[in-house]
Amino acid sequence: MKPCLFNITLMFFLSTGVLSADLVYHVPIHKTIDLGLPAFIERAIAEAKEDKASAIVFDIDTFGGRVDGATEIKNAILQLDSSITTVAFITGEAASAGALISLACTKIVMTKGASIGAATAVDIQGNKASEKVISYMRSMMRSTAEARGRSPILAEAMVDDSIGFSHVVVRGDSLEASDLEGSKKGKLLTLSTTQALKFGIADHSVETLPEVLEFLGMSGAQIKEMDVNWSEKLVRFLTDPIVSSLLMTLGFLGLLFEIQSPGWGIPGTVGIVALSLFFGATLFAELATMEELLILLVGVALVLAEVLVIPGFGVVGIMGIITIMLGLYLMLIPKHPLPSDLSSASWGLVIGLVGGLVGIFLMGRVLIRSRFWQKITLPFTERSSEGYSTSIGLEELVGSHGEAITDLRPAGQVSIAARRISAVSEGDFINKGDSVEVLSVEGYRVMVRKLETS
Template identity: 50%
Template sequence: MKRLIAIFFFLPVLMFAQVYVIEVHGTIDMGLGHFFERAIPEMNKKGGDAIILDIDTFGGRVDAATMMKTALLKSKIMTVAFVNTKAISAGSLITFACDTIIMHSGGTMGATTVVDQQMNKASEKAQSYMREEMASTAEAKGRNGKIAMAMVDESLDIDTLVLASGDTMFMDDVEGARPGKLLTLRTSTAIKYGIADYEMESLEEIYSHFNLKDREIEIVAPTWSEQIVRFLTDPIVSSLLMTIGFLGLIFELQSPGWGVGGTIAVIALSLFFSTSIIAELASITDLIIIVIGLTLLGLEVFVIPGFGVAGIAGIAILMYGLFRAMIPEIPTQLEINRALVGVLISLIGAIVGSVLLIKNIGKTKFWHKVSLQAAELKTEGYSSTLGLEGLVGSTGVALTTLRPAGTAILNGQRLDVVTLGDYIEKDTKIEVVRVDGNRIFVRAATN
């Protein structure tokens, strides 16, 4: 009786075991790699009948794909790759890591060579690593390692192949294999040579073939926090964060004390760096380098008069730290080039943006809303309560470094002043040259 009760309670579990579906669409990045490292073990712990990858990608980061491959090879649950419709470059490595490969009728997989920013072939070191990764992964699942290697390196001299059926054939007879060309297989060819197992058109057809239609289908996707990290570490977004950070620093260096520009810079650079650490792009060493750069910039703003060695060194060190934070520990030439271009574009964008903002901010509706536009003239009875016009020709002392704005003592009053463009050190004797509205223009006194 107890056995019957136990069977009654556990029957739904046996009948509706889990089938997990993961979409691998678009660029393969570090966020996706970390997602696989977390999600695949969790699925194995929960148990289930199958993990199905819906793959449609041109590839991406080699290190991220390697993380995904490792997680798949360790899975105790059956893994199925559904190439729907392309598994190119790093996507092929992930596909080879699955127990079963199913391809859409219009599917392709291969072309896995490592390239740089200009789409030129990367170093032999990178190619050698990728060749062995592809071959060992394919062989771990009973597939032909030589075909996998031919997807990476077109210069390989491979004469014969032993197919999964035990038959031997010449490499020159493999459809799609041409001297000096990378190997890319279409669906029918991949099945013919034992790389793919089936041709199917949809996930529903896969469920039916493996008798999974009565199972509970769970779509597994990155959590909201993982999605945020993936978004913020996207090369375009991370470059934008750097641009905002540099723009804020430029504004901060142009004004005394600490203001909005510095706050915006800290927020943008913190978002950039914290997500890079989570994605394991940045290390503690990178953090130390960036802190040194920011410290030098802080000394330039608050302590050292003028703008000199400390400021230039701070910017250079900060740029180097941000560059390091954008590349993995063992980067490819493509990743190095992307990081260099990202940092340079961000710096140039910040400089151009600051110039345009300074020239046009006075014309914006926002500025008109937050600033006083109307002015009263002396003929209408207005007189300045500070009597600023009378300050022309008077002398005083700079209380802060004027870069070009700052604070000075004039006629016993603490007033905001601005130079004619020069930097004037703290405690320098100054002279008022003109007054424009409430702006007091000064220069270093000549005597």
């Protein structure tokens, strides 16, 4: 009797889906594919593997974006074992990099009105990439399509408008394709849902996620919704080309301002924070390596040494700036760079540097004309011909001896004749407590040198 009751109870739970083993991850890929997206996709895949999910449904609606980001996602999908079915659920556009990600999935399903294709590569100016880059993309699209049993010629035609064809082999049958607009040379291939189904790129037409599950034979499966967390959102924001260029600009701007002033202040702090945000984002997005971090830190250390230790600005400071630029350039290059990525990295660095210089010029112009500047400076020039004197009563101190009451690196404070005076070292670093002699006085500038003790 008991075994009979157990069997009846088990059949009841199975029929109601309580003991259903199917777990499906629903992962959105919307808007621009940037360098922060692969980290989110890889996290979703890792969790799906850990939870022994039956399928991952990628909800795709994108006009594309970074090819290097899409390549990382494509590789992560292809490396999944066959126990997890991957589905590209195209709800809008799967253009450019979105087409590459879709082709990497085990199944492709599309809603009415959706499309896939137009995956040619462009440079940072938005122009068609070089033949070398197009050839690389064509090969990658072809190999991805072949890995999933889809037509390689159609995948190539999405990238290269020089490819023409009249027939397509689908599941062993040769289908007439001359009516496709992208089948003619000079036109990139973009397929509608109906066309994608006809030529074997898509597997089914659906409208909702439950219909996707029904197609997979997983009706009633548990759905786990995945979304970008706050740290991934921050990284995606900071790795945006515009934001990363702005961070580099602020970094250069702050350091260049700091170099022009004694000691350490707000501009240098802003510069270091901006560069830290830039590096942190690239490190999280797995663009940067520890070697590149070391290069950047060496550059920052050289600049700090020039500003705080070595008087003036010379070879050490210039080497620091060059080292920082090298570190930033290497961070802009992805792990699997295309030839165009080197050009994009160069342009990004140039934009940051030029932006910093332009920022210095504009800030100088704006500051001089601001009310604040007018309040702390004279609105006219005091000329000696008009009775003004550059003397402020310190000339009599020339030749006097005193003591440094702060470190002079090269500026600091000294005590001369019981007076606390701001002074600048002649060139040598002067420690607090060292004896000093006043060499010259020019307006507010008091030059001192260290006295050697016998």
